[in-house]
Amino acid sequence: MTSTYDQLVEIVTKLHNPPADLIRPDVTFAQLDVDSLTLVEISLRIEGDLGIRIEDNELEEDLTLAATTQLIDAKLAQ
Template identity: 75%
Template sequence: MSATTYDRLVEIVTKLHDAPEDRISPDVTFAQLDVDSLTMVEISMRIERELDVHIDDNELEADLTLDATTKLIDAKLAA
C-alpha cells in the first residue's frame, strides 16, 4: 500500500518539527503545532524534493491545516 499525500506530509512535518503525535490531525494548523517560519521553509523544500511539487513561499502559511496543505499538494500533482 502506498502512502497517501496526507501520510507523506505528516511524515515530513514530524521529521522536521518535534510535534507530539497526539497533536497531529487533518484539522490542525501549522501555527497550532508551533511551526516557526524557518521550519515552514524547510517543510516547503522537503515537499518539493520528496513529492516533486513546487510550493511558493506565499502558499504555505501558518494558518493552513494539514488537510488544506494536502489538498494544495494534490491539486498541484493533478495539474
C-alpha cells in the same frame, strides 16, 4: 504507496517533531508551533520528496494539514 496526507505528516514530524496527539487533519501549522523557517524547510522537503513546488506565500502558519494536503494534491494533478 502512502497517501499525500501521510507523506505530509511524515515530513512535518521529521522536521519539527510535534507531539503525536496534536497531529490531525484540522490542526494548523501555528497550532503545532511551526515557525516560518520550518515552513520553508517543509516546503523544500515537499518539493524534494513529491516533485512539486510550493511557493513561500502558499504555505502559511494558519493552513491546516488537510488544506495543505489539498494544495499538494491539486499541484500533483496539474
